[in-house]
Amino acid sequence: MWPTTVMEILFAGGMLSLVVDAFGGASDFVKRYGAAIVGALAILFSLAVLASDWAASLGSIVILQPVSAPFASLYIADKFTTFTAFTALVVGLAVLVYSVLYFDSGRRGPFFALFTILMCSLVGVVSAGDLLTLFLFWEGMTISAYGLVTFGRSQLSLEAGIKYFLMAGIGSLLALYGIAAIYFTSGSIQLSAIGAALGTGFGELGFVVLILGLGVEAAIVPLHTWLPDVYSASSIPSASVISGAVTGVGVFALLKVLQPLVPGGGFGAIVATTGGPSNLQLVIVVLALLTMLVGNLSALVQGNLRRILSFSSIAQTGYMLAALSTLTLAGLVAVVFTIWNHGLLKSNFFMVLGKNSASMESSQLESLRGAGRGNRKLGFLYASSSMAMMGAPPFGMFWSEILVVQSLLIAGHASGVVFYVLAAAVVLNIVLSIGYYFKIINTVVFGEARGETDDRKLGDLLPPASLLAISVLTGIAPFLILGNVL
């Protein structure tokens, strides 16, 4: 099945990129494009393997154990992991192609190697079948992402990278504590068996602490403070892949931990006999509320476009967390579909921002004023990206928001008023978000142009435009993307 094969391809691709970069010889073409081509081929082959296993992965959960030994890694192939891995790879491919155009000087081989290893780690996190495997790939993902954040070696990116590393480090410690508590109470680290830990107070604490630890990467409030700095200070390709893939996989890790508790989630969980939400659910509800409110309210007063996008990502995490709090199959579907839409659109947005907004000063809204007016294609992309993130049709995010609210209303109907309140909060937050997205349109697209025109050609805009087009396809013909997946 695809998990192990894909990871092998990507890992090999990452290593080969380094080799090509180091031993590429005097050829300028190899030095410039060699590592990128290897990385792109690795991702393309991975997508091909995923496609060949697609149908088999959509049935009941397949648990793989490549090596038969105690504590040997387990991997899972089901519709959620398959679709999320697909999301990460599609976003990764678009960002990688964009990176080739972005880096026009300097040594870039290590970047593409790190990028491909990051993809491998993301697939590992997505397909992990036990908590230790999840944790190992989680660390791999964090380290790769750290390398990408600090790649430019500017003062700001190093500072952002350190903040990220420290926060993620504490998160990892908390996650390890949670894993230990769950193992202590359930006797297992396999995802199929950890549900038993919920029967005890210590086990429940373990779940909560694990969610908190993993929540750093997903940028749950109050663990989110690293994200605006990282998004602001990283290079555009790094910010694109972190916002589009890493944050989404971070949320998916939370889904993995909670999936065994969901009736119909594939692990045989049963419906709880008590009517109201459990303590675990209440904690997640509170975190979801905080996350979406802090995300949207903070974004409203930002003057820097990158920081607006970072807080917007935090808000989106809040919506996904709200869907997860329901512990329903509808909630899982909502999260996975939102990861897809958010991944496409957020990556796209950063690529639209482009190199001209590489510094903090140049990504200020006032510096970008009228950028869309001088370059019509760019203006169209800015406007479309903003409308798409708002959840306006015909973009795919429209359906994500419906699915999130639907899962909350289903849960509310079954479990009480808490989820109705959360549904209302999600909807009101979506309305709040219009404030800052329209500010982007008003300033960047409609504002009077100042300074030089952003003269990017169509070729530079093709990677983000392709992600936007996929989002339109998702919105107009969701059955083509979802089909029999979700």
Next chain:
Amino acid sequence: MVAALYGALTFGSGATEGYTLWFPALSVTLQVKVDQLSVLVGAFVSFVSFLVVVYSLGYMKEEPGQSRYYSLVLLFVGSMMGLVMAGNLIQFYFFWELVGVCSALLIAFWTDRPAARKAGLKAFVVTRLGDASLLIAVIFVAAVLGTTSFDTILGPSGIATLGTGTIFALGLLMFVGSMGKSAQVPLHGWLPDAMEGPNTVSALIHAATMVNAGVYLMLRMYPVITLPQLSGSLTNIILAIGLLSALVGGACAIAADDLKRVLAYSTISQLGLMFAAIGLGSLTAAAYQMISQGLFKALAFLAAGSVITALGTRSINEMGGLARAMKYTYVGFVVAMLGMCGLPPLVGFWSKDAILSAALGTWAPFSLLLCSFALTALYSFRALFRVFHGQSNTAKTPKESPPTMIIPIVILAASVLVGWAILQPQPLLSTTSWIPDASTLTASLTVLALCAGLAYLVFLPNYRKVLGAVQSSGALSGLQGMLHDGFYFDRLYVWLYSGIVRPISTAVSYIQTGLIEANMGLLLLAAAVLFALFALGVL
């Protein structure tokens, strides 16, 4: 347009066609619903859209961004048709949102004007507040009933099977959604500002089509909002809001100096009458008023556009005496105003008479409706006299508009004059009586005559004296100021944002200190709180 009109005229019986499974996760099938309501409204939308696009050929000739304009207009028309023909609530909502997006972008069409950009944002935000309410209702129906197909949810095994409180909540949520799109108090403030957009946009979207979408939703959901178990609780609310909007809109229209804002407030008022009709239990009257208001309001806007293009101003204080120089425009405007006032036998008369007849036997709604008709006559004749009669207040020499702008005006004028002959036999409207009730006829004509006479006296020969008297009286000038400012609703919205939302946003943003110590402290604090809650047995 031809196909739609042919379909409307030869319509036999209704059907809902399903095509493909559109959104599998919600079991939503792409459906087209063809019934009396969708065919009538669809034909009307395509008729008005066609005329407005023809008008645009002349009106927008010199404007830059034409490809953007026409693509947005056509996307809008397509979305509006999709909304009207939708066979289920989710599909309906998809096109409902798309219509709102197109509207906001078209309002902000002249992107170099800050007022236009601000108006586009305001329209989007306010209508989205209503949309949020509708979204919850739509998804709730999907979640609980497992389907949103109109054939099912409006039938005996649909929403009617839910508890009374649930049905009321659903209906109310949907009505709030309607209020946003159809600019009803207190979600009406976006419509007057939307006049910053091109005139064709105002005529098409903000007079004849999009603003009717809310009414259309209520007409579509009529079997639910009139369920016996609700005992009229919901329809009473709809009636109250409708009457309030009719009066607020009418009062503000009298004080507005911008010709387009007069028509915008008038639209709010006329839409209020539609909701009042629904509240009074007359689906026919509401549907008739929807079509007739669309016709005479679109006509009014196109005629106003002709004037504004000729003079380069929207202020009625800089107009006057245009009747001779712009004959066709003048005739079109007169027909529009008379249609709006309900002069028989114009199309507006029949719809207004149907609404008034629905209120027969009630004291308060009947009286308030008459007050609204009075206000309608006052602001209509005010606009007519100030723009086309009296002395000219412009230095420009106005010329009549080109044929591409005049022909649609003439066609719409003809439809207002004789459209009742085609509309009345339509299945949905055929219960409207050809012979009006004597009491309603007497009441409406008396109000019309009195107010027309009063408007003549106040706004023509004695205008300066009246203006002087108002300005020298503290109470009257205060009242004028309040009406001019739309009863200060805008100030309330601004206060809500800058007084509540913005300070909270600023306070929340202080969490982001940028200091690593603070970041880690926050994380550890969160962990400590959780541990403590578990240790104390709270969780």
